[in-house]
Amino acid sequence: MNNKLVVKDLTVSASGKLIIDKVNLEVKQGEVVALMGPNGSGKSTLANSIMGNPKFKIEKGSILINSEDITKLKTNERAKKGIFMSFQYPSEIAGITISNFLRAALNTIKDTNISVIDFQKILKENTKELNIGENLAKRYINEGFSGGEKKKFEILQMSILEPKFALLDETDSGLDVDALKIISNGINKIKSKTNMGILIITHYKRILDYITPDKIYIMVDGKIVKEGDSSLSSKLEQFGYNWVKEENN
Ligand SMILES: Nc1ncnc2c1ncn2[C@@H]1O[C@H](COP(=O)(O)OP(=O)(O)OP(=O)(O)O)[C@@H](O)[C@H]1O
Numbered sequence: 001m002n003n004k005l006v007v008k009d010l011t012v013s014a015s016g017k018l019i020i021d022k023v024n025l026e027v028k029q030g031e032v033v034a035l036m037g038p039n040g041s042g043k044s045t046l047a048n049s050i051m052g053n054p055k056f057k058i059e060k061g062s063i064l065i066n067s068e069d070i071t072k073l074k075t076n077e078r079a080k081k082g083i084f085m086s087f088q089y090p091s092e093i094a095g096i097t098i099s100n101f102l103r104a105a106l107n108t109i110k111d112t113n114i115s116v117i118d119f120q121k122i123l124k125e126n127t128k129e130l131n132i133g134e135n136l137a138k139r140y141i142n143e144g145f146s147g148g149e150k151k152k153f154e155i156l157q158m159s160i161l162e163p164k165f166a167l168l169d170e171t172d173s174g175l176d177v178d179a180l181k182i183i184s185n186g187i188n189k190i191k192s193k194t195n196m197g198i199l200i201i202t203h204y205k206r207i208l209d210y211i212t213p214d215k216i217y218i219m220v221d222g223k224i225v226k227e228g229d230s231s232l233s234s235k236l237e238q239f240g241y242n243w244v245k246e247e248n249n
């Protein structure tokens with residue numbers, strides 16, 4: 001049986017405002033699932049809630065890996081269970097190099113103690129495989145990084161941490177055509193290496209041309225209003241969200 005990440009009847013609020021309303025969603029390992037929807041529809045909130053961001057309050061429903069309920073676990077415990085999130089707006093962390101950060105994260109998540117020397121080898125392999133400049137790893141996290149460099153660093157994290165499930169929040173936004181290819185190829189490589197399940201949050205069809213989704217969900221006003229195959233993204237590009245909204249009225 002496939003491992004799966006299941007979101008069941010999830011209702012989420014923040015600052016007393018209802019944002020996610022009874023959402024059901026499923027990502028199997030080895031599967032790519034896209035989540036699309038207009039600005040402010042609740043996509044990032046859903047990803048943050050799956051990851052356990054304490055800013056968001058789960059009012060009802062649950063999050064499960066296979067049949068294990070992880071709804072009440074802290075973010076670091078969820079990371080240990082194999083969930084990874086790449087942020088829409090990654091933050092800077094002053095004074096910590098990527099290399100030190102990634103080694104510490106890997107050791108914590110995998111409960112090991114990989115030495116600096118051994119880690120340098122892992123880092124080198126991964127930067128090479130993903131076509132990411134090795135010099136990036138010597139810099140402080142996201143400090144002075146361009147938009148594209150930040151996104152590459154997110155993918156490098158994912159490659160090294162080898163999660164079971166990755167939530168990628170607008171990993172494609174702000175990328176030039178070459179960077180989009182590098183990042184998409186990277187995601188595909190990591191997927192075939194680890195058989196991870198991926199939830200891609202995006203506004204655009206173009207990343208889905210490189211990473212073909214098995215399923216697309218559309219979220220509007222905190223609800224999943226449509227579910228379909230990869231052809232949905234072409235329809236969205238052509239008609240916008242109005243046709244989905246009209247169908248639901
Ligand atoms: N902490 C908060 N307090 C109040 N409202 C919030 C909070 N966080 C998010 N929201 C609101 O919830 C709604 C959904 O936001 P969210 O960031 O999840 O949307 P999104 O679908 O990711 O949008 P985008 O495509 O623009 O990234 C928005 O109206 C937002 O202002």
Ligand SMILES: [Mg+2]
Nearest residue numbers: 043044045088
């Ligand atoms: Mg968002």
